[in-house]
Amino acid sequence: MATTKERILVTLTPDMSRELSARAKREKSPRATIAARMLRNAIEDISDEEDRHLSALGEKRLKETKRWLTSEEFWGNVTARRES
Numbered sequence: 001m002a003t004t005k006e007r008i009l010v011t012l013t014p015d016m017s018r019e020l021s022a023r024a025k026r027e028k029s030p031r032a033t034i035a036a037r038m039l040r041n042a043i044e045d046i047s048d049e050e051d052r053h054l055s056a057l058g059e060k061r062l063k064e065t066k067r068w069l070t071s072e073e074f075w076g077n078v079t080a081r082r083e084s
Helices: 014-027 031-064 071-083
Strands: none
Touching (some): 014 031
16 A cells, blocks of 8 residues: 655664564554654654743843844834845
8 A cells, every 4th residue: 555654764773673562562553653653752852842942042032132122223224224
């Protein structure tokens, strides 16, 4: 049966292979399904961590900013650069 999902080749250590097989047997699911779910969860965790880091960075910058430009100051500078 054809699939629309992309396939990749992943090399597992013997320990990883045993763990994946054991989990697949417990959950009565194919190893590929378990591996894909684990990879998706890892990607989501990384994305969440990145979001928290960027949020903390933004909060820090908000606290440390000494002076804010008004809309007129900013857009006046942009307009002046375009005209030159």
